[in-house]
Amino acid sequence: MDRSLVTLLTKPDGFFLNLNTEPESLGVPALFVLTSGLVGAISAYLIAGLTGKMMSAIMPGMESITGIIAVVSAIIGSFIFWGIVAGVFYVISSSFKGTGTFNRCLEVVGYGFLPQVIGALVAAVYTIMTVPSISVPSLSRSVMNDPQALNAAITAFMHDPAIRMVTQISAVVSIVFILWSAYIWVYGIKEARGLSLRDAQLCVGIPVLLYIIYLVYSVTLA
Amino acid sequence: MFGKSICFGNPSGISKPIALVFLILAGLAALTGAASAGTAAGSLIAAGENVYVSSASYDPAVFFTGDTGTVTYSVTNGNANQSITVNHASFGDSNIRRTSTTYDATASIGPLQTRDYTFSVIADATDGIYYPKFSLSYFGTQSVWHQAKIQVDNTPLVLLVADKPDSFTLGTKDTISVQIANPRKNDVKNVILKVSGNGLEPMPGTTFIGKLASGDHTTVNFTVTPGSESVMNLELDYNNGDNLHTVTTTLPVVFSTDKKQAEPVISNIAVTSSGGVYHVTGDVTNAGLLTANAVTVTSLSPAVPEDPYRSYIIGALKQDDFGSFEVTFTADDAESVPLQLSYKDKDGNVITSQQKVSLSGGTTTVKGPAAGPDMVPIAALVVILLGAGGAYYYLSRKKQR
Incomplete structure (x- = not known):
């Protein structure tokens, strides 16, 4: 039984071994979720700043407003995502006659957020490096009063090569690190819910696969 | 017997006594005729007075x-x-x-x-x-x-330029109003106004007005698109009876700046080079008094426009309004390239202007990777990681105890 972070990332089966013999603790998992949310908020803040800059000509201070909304959404969204993932795993594992409490399920899912912290870190570094080179057109008042012109301007902005690159890289990073998290969640759910390895793989694999399909769909059709 | 004596076929057969009677009768007839003729002449003289x-x-x-x-x-x-x-x-x-x-x-x-x-x-x-x-x-x-x-009376028709633009601009269609008046005491017909001039495109070039009554006037409007500075000739032809007469006047077409016209100005230019493709961004502000419609920015030779922004349509810019643009192009070994700014006025005339953008320093700034990332997010990232690390250390120690 090795509770180090390296073991969690590389040999989660060893990390979660005999987890049920210990009292439930959501402190460290919550820390992971909060950290992933805060790091992700940096990317969100930078991207939202671009949107705010587009409308700064009409609404001065829009950059700050969109930035704050993005940061708060990213942090709260991480916790919501944590709860949803745990809930989904809990429900699906119940169909496999899984045992164990929801809090234990929440705990192992939270531990699985550690790769998300690394992923958010990579995405944040890439975003920090890329955003200064993105040119943002300021929308004029007349464009804001013309829905068609506004739609055309936003579409043109979203098809900016730099923006598309940021979106695509972020999607790839998300997919890579969600797979890493899934690897951890499989062993965590297996221990937390007393499932076989196969059942745990199904329990985690199906929702993760659907999520990845959703990500690919969003990026390719956006 | 008498009848037989009058014989036109044998006159020599008429007897002398009959011939004498004939002469007497003829003389009486002549006297009677003269008298009656004199009576008729008298009545006709009276008729002549009417x-x-x-x-x-x-x-x-x-x-x-x-x-x-x-x-x-x-x-x-x-x-x-x-x-x-x-x-x-x-x-x-x-x-x-x-x-x-x-x-x-x-x-x-x-x-x-x-x-x-x-x-x-x-x-x-x-x-x-x-x-x-x-x-x-x-x-x-x-x-x-x-x-x-x-x-x-040798007073001709009056041909007056009633209204014209404050200034003419190259390629800009302007409306000119001409008043035609008839100060004569009689009507004239077939009044035709002809407009001409080198480098001018009048529309319509000829206007048929028709009849113009004495003391009346009419107004004719037409447009002119000048292709160069010139003199506009206005010729008014009309018929007095069947006699053709002409009145002419001229209007100088000299280009000058319309004091009210839209005046889009490019500013805040930034040049970025990536993979041989230049990205030029900037703002266009309308410093004029009228609206500039369909404002478009594009690059000209030696630049070769490239996707995604071969040209950038900003749209309408009202007075004091502004919009940003971005154009992308390649320009091999060029020191500078011209940017063309075009817009349409209320009549649909396209007005263009050019501004050179230096691709190597000068007044432009270079943005992009060389500009470097913002340090605030990096600092935030470091603080978050340090805080998370500290919190993890604290929670681990607490759990071990």
């Missing part, structure tokens, strides 16, 4: 000097049961000179009938009022004389 000129008309009503036209006199026989025989009619004097022949053929005018006598004339006189004579002779010694007023 012959009069019932109307006189002129075409044109008022002549220019040198104009040709026609004069028509209507002569009425006012007798209820007596015809008259006219043998001569004439008209004219040295001022209003007759150019057609006189009426010399004998013709009768029946009781209460009217006959027209028309003469071609030419006005040789200068401005003024004249009274040329019309004369009609009948029965050899009887005549009718008539004098009517004919006016010669």
